[in-house]
Amino acid sequence: MAKFGRELVVRTLSGAVLFLVVVGAVLVSEYGFAALMLIICTGSMWEFYRMAALKGNTMGRTYPVIVGAVGVVASFLVARGTLDIKWLALFFPLVFVIFICELYKHQSEPFANISVAMGGLIYAALPMSLISFVAFYGGTYDAWMILCYIFTVWVNDVFAYLTGSILGRHKMFERISPKKSWEGFFGGLIFAVAFGVMCGCIRRENLLWWSGLALVIVVSGVLGDLVESMFKRSAGVKDSGSIIPGHGGFMDRFDALILSVPFVFAYFTIFAR
Numbered sequence: 001m002a003k004f005g006r007e008l009v010v011r012t013l014s015g016a017v018l019f020l021v022v023v024g025a026v027l028v029s030e031y032g033f034a035a036l037m038l039i040i041c042t043g044s045m046w047e048f049y050r051m052a053a054l055k056g057n058t059m060g061r062t063y064p065v066i067v068g069a070v071g072v073v074a075s076f077l078v079a080r081g082t083l084d085i086k087w088l089a090l091f092f093p094l095v096f097v098i099f100i101c102e103l104y105k106h107q108s109e110p111f112a113n114i115s116v117a118m119g120g121l122i123y124a125a126l127p128m129s130l131i132s133f134v135a136f137y138g139g140t141y142d143a144w145m146i147l148c149y150i151f152t153v154w155v156n157d158v159f160a161y162l163t164g165s166i167l168g169r170h171k172m173f174e175r176i177s178p179k180k181s182w183e184g185f186f187g188g189l190i191f192a193v194a195f196g197v198m199c200g201c202i203r204r205e206n207l208l209w210w211s212g213l214a215l216v217i218v219v220s221g222v223l224g225d226l227v228e229s230m231f232k233r234s235a236g237v238k239d240s241g242s243i244i245p246g247h248g249g250f251m252d253r254f255d256a257l258i259l260s261v262p263f264v265f266a267y268f269t270i271f272a273r
Contacts, residue, residue: 163187
């Protein structure tokens, strides 16, 4: 019991610090936001490749992580208007160098190495690159839009956990995540959509659009959580990392945000406000 109490205190304190860091970085300036996304990208990619190594993959991590970081920074500068979009073309040769490098490695599994390297880029670097275009969707940096987005993810997490703990009876995806229930899913969904409507009211924008956005965030975010659980179960680890005391690694804390970004970007692009 004493151990549980200590773990709860550590988890609560580190969660509070993480909250302040995320909110502070987003609010301080667009550069704080960019730095935060860069850290999430590189940290998540490093954990992704670390788990792949536990499955016997021997590909190098450094170069793909650098390529991912370049993609995040370049996308931010393009979204901000500092660079012309044509400069993003440089990202593609950098990615395909990964294929070329396998020519000079004395490895017997080029298919596996290339697949894992590309998987890390698609999983973490692509979403953290696209999110800059969400942040600058209206032409200028919108910190409160990003916070509404992140808070919707967190509201869903919190109320899905609470609802599932109290009412959870029907397993949602027992093979991958035994604790998730359909009751928790719908509990989180209801509160997240309500929060989305509240954001729309505060911003005096279309409430139906905000309801749809919250729905996209919840569904894709839950799937992101399940995908990360799938990776951890395959690698045989409890957490993707240990950098955040009581919470695990970057993927543990930001899995829902990471996978939701491409869907949110598509929503912003197709259903303009």
